[in-house]
Amino acid sequence: MTRLSPRHPRYASLVVRAALAEALTDGVVVPEGLIAHGRGEAFDYYLGERTTPSAARAERIAAAWIRAARHPVLSVNGNVAALAAPQVAALQRRFPNLRIEVNLFHRTPGRAARIADRLRRAGVRDVLGVRPTARLEGLPSDRARIDRRGIAVADLCLVPLEDGDRAEALRARGLRVVSIDLNPLSRTSEAADLPIVDELVRALTGIAAAPPGSRVPSGAPDPARFRALALAAMGRRLRAAAARGRRRASARSGARRR
Amino acid sequence: MTRLSPRHPRYASLVVRAALAEALTDGVVVPEGLIAHGRGEAFDYYLGERTTPSAARAERIAAAWIRAARHPVLSVNGNVAALAAPQVAALQRRFPNLRIEVNLFHRTPGRAARIADRLRRAGVRDVLGVRPTARLEGLPSDRARIDRRGIAVADLCLVPLEDGDRAEALRARGLRVVSIDLNPLSRTSEAADLPIVDELVRALTGIAAAPPGSRVPSGAPDPARFRALALAAMGRRLRAAAARGRRRASARSGARRR
Numbered sequence: 001m002t003r004l005s006p007r008h009p010r011y012a013s014l015v016v017r018a019a020l021a022e023a024l025t026d027g028v029v030v031p032e033g034l035i036a037h038g039r040g041e042a043f044d045y046y047l048g049e050r051t052t053p054s055a056a057r058a059e060r061i062a063a064a065w066i067r068a069a070r071h072p073v074l075s076v077n078g079n080v081a082a083l084a085a086p087q088v089a090a091l092q093r094r095f096p097n098l099r100i101e102v103n104l105f106h107r108t109p110g111r112a113a114r115i116a117d118r119l120r121r122a123g124v125r126d127v128l129g130v131r132p133t134a135r136l137e138g139l140p141s142d143r144a145r146i147d148r149r150g151i152a153v154a155d156l157c158l159v160p161l162e163d164g165d166r167a168e169a170l171r172a173r174g175l176r177v178v179s180i181d182l183n184p185l186s187r188t189s190e191a192a193d194l195p196i197v198d199e200l201v202r203a204l205t206g207i208a209a210a211p212p213g214s215r216v217p218s219g220a221p222d223p224a225r226f227r228a229l230a231l232a233a234m235g236r237r238l239r240a241a242a243a244r245g246r247r248r249a250s251a252r253s254g255a256r257r258r
Numbered sequence: 259m260t261r262l263s264p265r266h267p268r269y270a271s272l273v274v275r276a277a278l279a280e281a282l283t284d285g286v287v288v289p290e291g292l293i294a295h296g297r298g299e300a301f302d303y304y305l306g307e308r309t310t311p312s313a314a315r316a317e318r319i320a321a322a323w324i325r326a327a328r329h330p331v332l333s334v335n336g337n338v339a340a341l342a343a344p345q346v347a348a349l350q351r352r353f354p355n356l357r358i359e360v361n362l363f364h365r366t367p368g369r370a371a372r373i374a375d376r377l378r379r380a381g382v383r384d385v386l387g388v389r390p391t392a393r394l395e396g397l398p399s400d401r402a403r404i405d406r407r408g409i410a411v412a413d414l415c416l417v418p419l420e421d422g423d424r425a426e427a428l429r430a431r432g433l434r435v436v437s438i439d440l441n442p443l444s445r446t447s448e449a450a451d452l453p454i455v456d457e458l459v460r461a462l463t464g465i466a467a468a469p470p471g472s473r474v475p476s477g478a479p480d481p482a483r484f485r486a487l488a489l490a491a492m493g494r495r496l497r498a499a500a501a502r503g504r505r506r507a508s509a510r511s512g513a514r515r516r
Contacts, residue, residue, distance in 0.1 A: 021289035031279035038296020
């Protein structure tokens with residue numbers, strides 16, 4: 001592996017990428033997961049790689065929903081296990097009612113077992129979904145598999161980095177869907193009752209850190225508004241970058257005229 | 259492999275992703291290349307997955323520069339070979355003076371040979387850089403390797419999907435650098451004399467298709483202006499998407515009030 005220098009301007013990103021590449025070798029992450037991570041990196045870049053005020057509000061609402069739920073489930077795929085197993089364990093410590101279910105788009109029994117193993121080593125208890133026992137309606141068979149002690153009986157499902165088809169199938173099942181997805185225009189973000197547009201580790205940390213008594217608006221939050229606020233934050237950064245480019249361009253052409 | 263349905267809303271993206279995953283298995287693409295591709299997908303999404311007028315102009319200038327150059331070189335890495343080998347061959351047919359050099363961030367002799375082989379099978383002649391014979395100043399040894407019949411004597415280098423350090427080292431060497439990179443804020447785009455902010459296949463096709471007599475502005479084009487125009491195009495699409503989200507949000511809250 002390439003040695004990474006902590007002085008590299010993108011050191012943090014390089015460490016995460018190296019961890020994902022290693023998880024690919026271990027069979028925890030699939031090639032499509034690496035591509036999806038790259039998309040997330042680009043969207044996060046335009047978010048400023050920080051939690052926006054509206055995402056922080058969505059994370060406090062998610063915490064209140066998990067606390068109030070009868071049977072909340074966090075769905076975990078290969079990228080989530082590779083990137084945030086310790087944060088999944090911390091969230092479960094904070095919300096003991098939260099079940100953790102392995103949920104794979106590209107499922108093989110070996111891969112599900114390796115992901116569960118990685119979660120357990122990080123301190124997660126009772127990992128569901130390794131041998132799925134129920135099905136979601138309306139999905140091809142290999143992607144429909146769920147656990148009858150988990151998503152099959154859930155009233156709330158937290159889906160980080162989820163496939164659009166699955167998010168829509170969960171929503172159609174009538175349970176509350178909370179997404180964590182950096183693309184505010186993805187089908188997953190569009191399907192969610194509560195779209196959290198934030199990076200995975202920051203979002204899980206933010207949900208776990210929400211004070212128990214934090215005020216949550218009564219009534220259902222407007223998911224379209226959360227998506228629009230995330231888009232507006234990205235748009236502001238793009239415009240600022242474009243303005244910097246224009247200023248440099250006019251400074252250059254001024255220099256040429258002189 | 260997952261079967262892909264042509265009716266899937268993102269079928270074209272899925273086909274490209276599957277090709278990259280296969281090239282990973284073949285050792286042509288590295289895991290970091292998949293993550294980089296994902297970043298490109300996100301930026302292209304905000305460009306509207308089409309060539310903007312300013313990118314088309316940059317492609318016509320690039321064609322004129324290649325035609326006028328004494329020794330133009332196209333640098334090819336694993337992603338370029340996996341995604342666009344036929345377009346590389348077509349560009350070389352159009353510009354017989356264009357040399358093709360394999361240029362790898364993560365280099366092993368076997369990988370360089372496999373990439374050269376893939377290019378040759380697509381019809382590329384005289385692939386350079388398989389056994390590098392010269393070095394670029396200012397880079398760690400494994401990334402400094404170039405061909406003394408290629409980049410070492412080039413006056414123009416076309417770098418698609420290039421690492422920022424290498425793009426800066428090429429620029430420091432004094433040759434003209436033309437980048438193809440969907441991120442207008444990347445160090446590669448910032449280092450280029452002519453940044454083409456467009457998807458790889460579209461950009462190579464656009465350069466090859468430029469009419470020989472097409473008018474090119476006299477004097478050096480302003481690279482900052484090309485970057486700013488790309489950012490502005492992305493910003494417009496973001497704002498439009500945010501406005502759609504706001505309209506839906508207010509329609510919903512109107513419906514609730516009624």
